[in-house]
Amino acid sequence: MAETKTIKFHIRRYDPKKDKEPYFKTYDVPFQPGMVVLDALHYIRENYDPSLAWRYSCRMGVCGSCGMLINGSPTLACNTQVATLGGTEITIAPLPNFDIVKDLVPELSKMFEKHVAVSPFIVRDEKELDDEKGEYYQTEHQLEQYLQLTYCIRCGCCMAACPTLATDPDYLGPMPLSQAHRYNVDTRDGGRKTRNEKTGSSHGAFKCHFAGECSRVCPKGADPAKAIQHMKRQLVFDFLHLIKNQKPCEKQHGPGNEPKKDVPPAPPYTV
Amino acid sequence: MKETKYWTGHILAGAALLFLLGFHFIYTHIAFLFGTEDNITESLSKGRDAQPVFLVFFIALLGLGLYHGLYGLKNILSELITCENCRKIVAIILTVVGILLFAFGSYSSFVAHKNATGMKNTVSRLEVNNG
Structure with a gap:
């Protein structure tokens, strides 16, 4: 045997x-x-x-x-x-x-504090979100701008591999920055200017010198290093007022989802 | 957003330096390739100093070069220094050094311009008197 x-x-x-x-x-x-x-x-x-x-x-x-x-x-x-x-x-x-x-x-709490600080969610008017007049339609190209970053599971591997974070513990790091970029490039979002205050600070995106280790070790195959470089460009363009379309997309009826007629109203909330 | 401002300045200064340094090298050091005479003789150098456009050119090159170089150095040093207060001190020192070098360089350019202009006027007067 x-x-x-x-x-x-x-x-x-x-x-x-x-x-x-x-x-x-x-x-x-x-x-x-x-x-x-x-x-x-x-x-x-x-x-x-x-x-x-x-x-x-x-x-x-x-x-x-x-x-x-x-x-x-x-x-x-x-x-x-x-x-x-x-x-x-x-x-x-x-x-x-x-x-x-x-x-x-x-101890991951510091990473999650940084994550929360960049508002990792779609920033919109609450009333508009609840309005049933349509949906936020996105093309496949618009979806591809952020899709791979949605695979992030916040495991912290990218933060552990980052050489910049090793010397500057206050640096936001690849996970929070790439997640901020994920929402910045989402056409439904309207919070980029607010996020720019944090991501464009002295411990923000400009600290990254593109070692690329974060992307190499990511177990989900996301590319935070690339997202940070795109974010740097967006920050500079925003500062120079070179981005024309500042408004997030409005609700509309996408192809195949035209408004249906004679749909009864939703029942009232029970809770 | 403060860092975005500095970074944008760094990028723009880098782009401007490409043109200014390119012009400087072509005009001063490799002009002979185009069949013109050597541009680094003392008399030609003083002739350039006498022109106001070159005074502006030299000061712009100095300012942009200092800003681009020292901001880059600050970023490299902030990678090596782990103490936040030390980083701030280094940033202040580099800013002061940059301002002093810029002031000294600008003053030198002005003096060179003044001397070259004075010499040019003297030569013109002598030529008039002799002629």
């Missing part, structure tokens, strides 16, 4: 209540075909050390909770096959550029 291959996992441990400094601890995990890094972490917790801490939820690359530094590259533990990493030794550490809560758990 063939012997089971064993993989050595070097995991960075740190409990701020007990430890002065982070340290590495090694665990042997039997390899199984199809095994992802998250499975190995579960194995370690169940068989060696129940105090090992990490964050996870969906186990299928959707929630963005299990971002960590695997063999020096920020990625999702649930999406990384152990077989594809090669070799018999794997090093795992928490995402850099973040404070550590415990072991492999990064």
Whole structure:
């Protein structure tokens, strides 16, 4: 019978209540075909050390909770096959550029504060949004301007890979900036001028010097580096008043969605 | 938006420098390629200094070059310096250095212009008297 291959996992441990400094601890995990890094972490917790801490939820690359530094590259533990990493030794550490809560758990609240600061939503008049006179029709080309940025799951891998964020913790970073750009280029949005105040500040888009690491590591294939370069151009054009169409698109009836006649009114709200 | 202003200035200064430096190199250093005489002799240099259009040209080249270069340097240094207060101090130092260099350079250009104009007038007077 063939012997089971064993993989050595070097995991960075740190409990701020007990430890002065982070340290590495090694665990042997039997390899199984199809095994992802998250499975190995579960194995370690169940068989060696129940105090090992990490964050996870969906186990299928959707929630963005299990971002960590695997063999020096920020990625999702649930999406990384152990077989594809090669070799018999794997090093795992928490995402850099973040404070550590415990072991492999990064403190993401600062990233989300920056995210909230750039108003990551469509800014419109509330009354107009509720008005049923039509819909915000977009062409395929208009959709393509921001579609790939909607795939972002806020895992923080791009923030961990950013060399600018490593030297300037106040820099907004690739995720908030690309999400600001996602709404800036959305024809339904009217909040670009407000966002420009934040994205055009001294810790905004102009800090990026296009290392491109954020795009390289993005587990969803988004391209935040490109979005930031487009944002820089848009900021300069806005400053020079070179963008003519400042108004967001208005509600209309798109092709095939003409207003229907004799449609009874919606029932009143019950809650 | 403050940074957008500085960045836009940086980009525009870079674009303007392309033309100004291009003109400077073509006119001064590689004019011989077009069959004209060498433009870097002392007399021709003083002749250029005497013209007001070259005075404006030199001061514009100095100002734009200083702004573009020092703003770029500030951005590079702010990558290397992690302390926010130190970044501000470096920005202030570079601004002061830039203003001082601009003042000194402009003053030098004015003095050169004044001397060259004075010399040109003297030469003209001598030519009139001799002629």
